[in-house]
Amino acid sequence: MDSHSSIEDPTSGHASQPNQTGTSSSMTRVLYNAAAVGKINAFKNIEKPLDHLFTVTKNTVLHIYITTIVTESESKTIFIKEILDECPSLLWQTNSKNETPLHLAARYGHIEIVSFLIERAKNLYQDPDRGEAAREMIWMTTQEKDTALHEALSHNHLEVATLLIKEDPNYSYFPNDAGETPLYIAVERNFRDLVSDVLDNCQSPAFGGPLGRTALHAAVLRDGTEIVSKLLEKLGAQITKADQNGWTPLHLAAYLGINCQSSTKLLLEFDEQIAYMRDIEGRIALHIAAYCGHDDLMADIISSCPDCCELVDKRGWNALHFAISGKCSSRAVPIIRDNSSLSNLLNKKDLDGNTALHLQSLFEDIEEDLMNHPKVNRMVYNKQNLNACDLLLAGEKSQGKKVSYISCHIQ
Incomplete structure (x- = not known):
């Protein structure tokens, strides 16, 4: 079969056609160019109403003009005023993405135009609460649910954002x-x-x-x-x-490390209970910090909430399990090992019966040694009837293949 046989001849009467719904244009090339440069005379005495004049994506004269502006000045609002005098409804008219002229003015940082559009909306109705129409325009959202304030902030236009907030400070976006x-x-x-x-x-x-x-x-x-x-x-x-993965801001601070030590202290001072909150795998912030080797953050959390060390994740791992198998055990393990009040963690088993020493015996790239610690039971058995010595003698180390147990979904 010819490799091109599945492609229909566009000249044949059977060629499939794209959906043309909503794509017809009433904007001629001459009018489009006039809108781009703000030539008001081109729109005088034309037969079609201005609100029926738009591109294939429903951009009106104002959408085109505001998008085209490179440098802003007060004179740029003259064309907008003249167009709105001819057709006030263009102030609210959206394109195919539900974007108003205000959305575009905010996106491109045209503060003079943003201010003008808001004042124009206020003057639409001669009632005591002139700001209502303007607020409704500010609240309007695009197809992606962006308000003008979203647009201004996403494109780093702080002056525009400040103006929009001032217009309606009580609105919860x-x-x-x-x-x-x-x-x-x-x-x-x-x-x-x-x-x-x-x-x-x-x-x-x-x-x-x-x-x-x-x-x-x-x-x-x-x-x-x-x-x-x-x-x-x-x-x-x-x-x-917490977020959808169960991570509180403290989990995130514990993952990020030393640069977050001040934030960690603020969070713990505000509410110590955040140290006990578990993610969807049952891990608390201390587990995250221990695995990542952030000893300073571990010390801060333990100092504020020492009994959170007793908590384990869904596998039964405590903070020492995470520390011994983590990214920097030489920093994390001593925080627990050298704290006599945490001695009970030295021989605690997970759901498979493994203590931290079992994990040390499984990994070849462990930097910290618990084998000779006086309080460590070297002969304790896991559920496979193996102790740490058995694992060492059996040569069951994983040749440096530590598993990454913790990942952070941050962008």
Whole structure:
């Protein structure tokens, strides 16, 4: 069979055609170019109403003009005013992605145009609450559930974002399709002043992020100690919740390490119970820190909540199991081994009957030795009736193949 036989001849009457629904254009080349450069005369005395004049993706004259602007000035609003005088409904008209002119002005950082559009919306109705129409326009979302504020923050236009927040500080912005709230975006991008502005002026700002995270996860991820403190002060315990993998901000700090020591202390001072929260595998933050070899964070967690060392994950692993099999056992193991109050962990078995010494015997690349510790029972048997010495003599080391037990899904 000819390799091209499955491709239909486009000249034949049987060739499949793409769906043309919603793709017809009423915008001629001349009018498109006039819209791009802001020539108002081209739109005088045309037969078709301006709100029926759009491209194949439903972009109106205003969408084209705002997108085309390179450098902004107050004079750039003159064309917009003249067009809206001719057809006020274009202020609200969306393209095929549900984007209003305000969305585009916010995306491209055109603050003079953003301000003009908002004032124009306020003047639509001569009622005592002139801001209602403007607020409704600010709340409008695209197909991806982005508001104008989402657009401004995602494209780093802080002046525009500040203006939008000022217009309606009490609105609790919902997450977009990516799960991002404006507060989360601002924290993730380390816009400290804007974050403070939101927290100081908004009564109940939404703080969610992708994958069930919160703005506090983002603050820890960016090592934003100042923002961590502010978030805890303003939003309280609700923001310490776990993400979809069960990771609290403390889990994330424990994974990231030394740069998060200040954040770790703030989290523990705010609510020690966060140290006892388990992820979906049953692991607490101490387990994460022990596996990653972050001895300073381990010490901070143990100092605040010493009895959290008694907790085990779904396999029955305690902090010493994680430390001995982790990335830097020479740093993590001494934190537990040299703390006499934690001596009970030295011979604790997991669900397979393995103590930390069994794990040491399984891995060739273990840096820390428990074999000669006076409180370690070298003859304790696991469920296969093997002790650590048996494993060593049987030559069952895994030749340096440590398994990665912990991964962090961060972007």
